[in-house]
Structures are given as structure tokens and as C-alpha cells.
Amino acid sequence: MGAPKYFAWDYHTSVEVGSGCRTFAAQRFTEMGCRRVALITDKGLAEAGIVDQIKDIFEVQGSPALAGVYDRIEPDAVSRVINDCARWYRETAADGILALGGGSVLDSAKGVKLLLGMKATDIKELIPGNLGPYLKPLGKPLGIPHVAIPTTAGTGSEVSPIAVIYNEELRIKANILHPYIPADVALLDPDLTLGLSPKMTADTGFDALCHAVEGLASPGANCMIDALGFQSVSLILKNLPAAVRDGNNLEARSKMLVASNMAIMSFAMSGLFFPVHNIAHAVGGQLRISHGEANAVLLPVVLKEFSRYYIPRAEELARAFGVYKEGAPPESLLVEVVEAVRELQQKCGVKPVFDTKITGMGLENLFWAVKFDPAGIFYPLPDDIIKSCLGSCFEKQ
Numbered sequence: 001m002g003a004p005k006y007f008a009w010d011y012h013t014s015v016e017v018g019s020g021c022r023t024f025a026a027q028r029f030t031e032m033g034c035r036r037v038a039l040i041t042d043k044g045l046a047e048a049g050i051v052d053q054i055k056d057i058f059e060v061q062g063s064p065a066l067a068g069v070y071d072r073i074e075p076d077a078v079s080r081v082i083n084d085c086a087r088w089y090r091e092t093a094a095d096g097i098l099a100l101g102g103g104s105v106l107d108s109a110k111g112v113k114l115l116l117g118m119k120a121t122d123i124k125e126l127i128p129g130n131l132g133p134y135l136k137p138l139g140k141p142l143g144i145p146h147v148a149i150p151t152t153a154g155t156g157s158e159v160s161p162i163a164v165i166y167n168e169e170l171r172i173k174a175n176i177l178h179p180y181i182p183a184d185v186a187l188l189d190p191d192l193t194l195g196l197s198p199k200m201t202a203d204t205g206f207d208a209l210c211h212a213v214e215g216l217a218s219p220g221a222n223c224m225i226d227a228l229g230f231q232s233v234s235l236i237l238k239n240l241p242a243a244v245r246d247g248n249n250l251e252a253r254s255k256m257l258v259a260s261n262m263a264i265m266s267f268a269m270s271g272l273f274f275p276v277h278n279i280a281h282a283v284g285g286q287l288r289i290s291h292g293e294a295n296a297v298l299l300p301v302v303l304k305e306f307s308r309y310y311i312p313r314a315e316e317l318a319r320a321f322g323v324y325k326e327g328a329p330p331e332s333l334l335v336e337v338v339e340a341v342r343e344l345q346q347k348c349g350v351k352p353v354f355d356t357k358i359t360g361m362g363l364e365n366l367f368w369a370v371k372f373d374p375a376g377i378f379y380p381l382p383d384d385i386i387k388s389c390l391g392s393c394f395e396k397q
């Protein structure tokens, strides 16, 4: 074995894990010197009483003050809403962001922080061509203390230097890469994920699994990525079915939050090779299918149809999924991996194809959407692979 190639690791966020750790939220803002915190969330969490739980923490502690609650975040981190939320933030004279929610809320809050930190008013201006790579030294500190509390276990958005922002005019999911958009502090409190439906639990869990697989399979993988990828796949295989079966299983919920957190870092540090996400973003953007569901259906399809991409890393994938057999050729190891993913789909109630029936012009439009999706800019998928994947993921007529 040779010496590992050069790689750098950047983990911006301080992560705390445990039942009840949300109660540290106000204290963490005090430690960062904040006086007025803006809580960014969505209506569902307000109606479920979770926003009130967080408000109570600030009331009990007394300071910093909660400057206000913005609960109008929409699914898919919509540009128009991000611009509106940044306007609201300025009016409240807040000096810190608390993001409470799933991937859409967490990504929207990152977009708001970017807008404020870069003193802009329209997020689309910061993502010309639907791709905003602000790598160091271009990406500078944004100067806004930021705590994130995820309420789903899937995106890992609380720690990733990536935000996916929906451009509603073009129906494209745009990407921002910035070293300072992750939260300063992430509080992974499984109590807040107990109310998730089995379907949301499964879909978001499969998003985390996709992150781990994209990281492990990447030509940019390294031993750090392998460590996080292996452990997150292993945690997901064991704990996702348990969390889907029994939503109140605190141990499974807790381990899924950790798995999601580790998986996104294996994905984000692996060098921008994202075949599954490339197709999922385009299909999700065009058909308004949730990110989790798109990944959940597409993962085994892409592994099978694009096997030539995964073969060089078939051994690592097979080891991660616990299906490695000494001396077996990589082709058969990959078949075993696909089987393991299909089995997990079944255990979690994930459908093998999208409900939508689509043919002719619909497929043609999707082909071009995948081809020009920003997630594929650094690693464009071959035309034959796009066609065979799209041909295998919808219900037949």
C-alpha cells in the first residue's frame, strides 16, 4: 500500500449529540456574543409545537432575546423565500441565526447567512449559472453566529459547506459551495425527530445513505472519507429500518442523526462526483419530488446502470454494506451491494420506482435537465447512462 495522496479536511462545525441537547441553544449564542437571535423554521414545526419548545429555552435563560420567528420557509429552499427571510432578518435587527428544521430550512438559513454576509439582496445573484463556488480564499467568514438544530436525519446540512437552493424561475436546484455557510454549532437532539412519519424517516435516511455511497465511490475518496462512509452505512443499515418501524426508538433516531452527520462530510469532502444526486436534483427539480424520495428510488438504479463507475470501488462498497466475499470479482460484489440496497428499500417501505408515469417528451426534457444540472458540472454523466437510469426509475405505461 502506498502513502495516501494529499488531502485536506475542514470540519467547521462544533457538533453536540444527545437527547435534550437542544436546551444548550441559547447558551451557545451567549458564548458567541449574541443579543438578538432570529429563529428560522417552517409552519409544520410551528404547528407541531417544536418552535414553542425552543422559544421556552430562550425565555427560561432570559438572554439572548429571541428577536423573532420566521416560519415561512418552503420545501426545497426556494430563492424567493430566502430573499424575503433575509429582508425580515434585517428588520428584526438580529445578530444571530438559529435554524430549526429539515434540509430545506437548514439550506435556506445558509442562503440567508450568505446574503447577509455578502451584503446582497437576491440569492440568485450570488449563484450565477446556478453554481456558486466560493472556495477559500474567495469564501470569507460571514460574521453571523449560527446554530443549527436538524429535525430530520438525512441531509446533514447543519455541517456541510454545500447549500442546494431552488431557482423557481428555471426549476433548477442551484448549488452553493462555501466554507463558512455551515453552522458554528450543530445540536443533534433525537427528541425532535420522534414525530417524523415513516415515509419521511425512510426518504431522509436514504438521502444520508446516498451521501455515504457517493463519498465512498468517488475517485476523490481517501481514508478519512472511507472511515465516515463505512460507519455511516453500517449505522443506517441497522438503524433506519428500526426508526421507520418504531418512530419513538430514541436510540435508532439518535444514531441516524449521527450517521447523517458523518455521511454528508464523506460526500462533501469527496471531490464533487455525485452521479445519484445529479439525476435526483434534476428529477426532483422538474417533477417536484422531494430530495430524499428522489435519492431513495435512484440509488440502486444508478449503482446498477452505471456499474462501470462503481466497479473500481466495489470492494469498499461491499465491505461497507457487509456483503464482501474474499476472492469474488468486483462485478459480483457490486450486484450484492445493489441487492443490499433493494433489501433496505423493502424494509423501509421505499418504492422501487417513482409513481409518476413518464414517456416521450417528458423523458426527453428530463434527459436535458440531468445533462445541464449544476450537480453534474464537475463530473458530467455519459448520455447512455442518463437514458438508461431515466428509463428504469419510472412506472412503465
Ligand SMILES: [Fe+2]
Residues within 6 Å of the ligand: 155, 207, 210, 211, 277, 291, 295
Ligand atoms: Fe442529498
